Amino acid sequence: MHTIIPLHAQDETSSVSSRNYRILWRWHFYAGLFVMPFLVVLAITGAIYVFKPQIENVLYGDKLFVPVSTQARLGYDKLLSIAASALPPDATASAIAVSQDPRRSTEAVFRLPSGDSSSVYLNPYTGQVLGTLSVEHRLMQQVRQIHRDLLLGRWGGWLMELAACWSLIMVGTGIALWWPRKRFSVWGTVLPRLGLRGRAVWRELHLVIGIWVSIGAVFFIMSGLPWSGFWGKNFQAVVTWASFAQPPAAAKSTHTHGADAPADGHGATARMPNMPTVPKKMQDLPLADIPWAVGATTVPVSQHMLQDLQHQPLAIDQVVAIAAHNGMQTYQLALPVKSADVFTASYAPGAGEFVRSDLDRQRTLHIDRYSGKIMKDLRFSDYSAVSKLVTLGVALHMGEYFGLANQLICAAISLTLLGMAVTGFVMWWQRRPPNSIGAPKRVLQPTPSIARWKSYMAILGIIFPLMGVTMLAVWLGDTLFFRKRA
Structure with missing residues (x-):
């Protein structure tokens, strides 16, 4: 005679650590399943672009x-x-x-x-x-565009952003699964055991190599997200506002000249022909690379009318001479198209001929196209602490900060992450039952101690709203469609 034990009873008799392990494994599985194809794309394109x-x-x-x-x-x-x-x-x-x-x-x-x-x-x-x-x-x-948005525009950018955010869950749960539950041993924990065979070899490589590359993976994610289309754009807007916004009565910064000065003597800039109704941002200019810290700043408009015979448009050579007089020798120069546009000189290390990022030399100079007046002069010293940190992170992320060694380290991390995707796929394929996705069994009776992980994931979902929405979708799907599966 056989005794039939209900599934929830099996859950209750399982150890707390075993149930926690299965819950974390299930979330690691879902994150990996979604992230894996995008991780392959990011790793390959990143390893190429860094050179x-x-x-x-x-x-x-x-x-x-x-x-x-x-x-x-x-x-x-x-x-x-x-x-x-x-x-x-x-x-x-x-x-x-x-x-x-x-x-x-x-x-x-x-x-x-x-x-x-x-x-x-x-x-x-x-x-x-x-x-x-x-x-x-x-x-x-x-x-670069494949790396950022799969050549799919905004929707592709959001997908890549989601993949990056879910990678944080994948890394976090991966570390938890790796964490020794019994007596610590170097072999199998920080060094792979070479005598294993079959699926055990792939699991060992996945665990051990994963823990070594986890720091680099988190750095890549966090230094890349400021460029993302949803979270990064909003984060950049907030940081820019906090860094450069001034109260109406506040004095201008040391390097900003006349950017907000009234042109008509009545507290408002005179309307000009072809003046844009929506202020142009630095990121809208036709420049190959723009410093992240100034990408969301407003480009000033010229304070002189084209019809004013005393202010004819300057020639490019005159503008180059003005920039040189102000200490800029090498840069990209955005040319004005409309009568209200200005010249913008931007030195963004990493663009064109620049291999090493001399971060403190980043500079943006806006020059009136008629008078030659310096309307804004934004330097690295003007950046906020957050902007400077992001600038450093981006330079390291793209292999620009300390030459070839930086490039090789970035490429090594990228290729190792590619290896993680491959070993994860092989492990899944070998254990996947026929006609099944092969997800780890669902725990019907979660332990109270798992609440700590729920709070971590809730915080991530609040910080990264796109990920938060998809986390809710995954949780609802897992609850509604797999309720009867243990």
């Missing part, structure tokens, strides 16, 4: 570099005119790279009628057109 300077030098070296010459450089206005002749007549100049490196070509960026942008590369000594490249469709830009 962007070297790859682009190989692919486009004939366009990026010129023989050093003793001949005087041509003016930037002249170079821009030559570059325009290499494109359709309806292309609009949007930016130009200013550099003091005698080996570098000059890059001029144009907006095409199709909406895409094209870079024209010129020899700054002779004016020879070296070639053109699409801004959006060059190889490393495509790799």
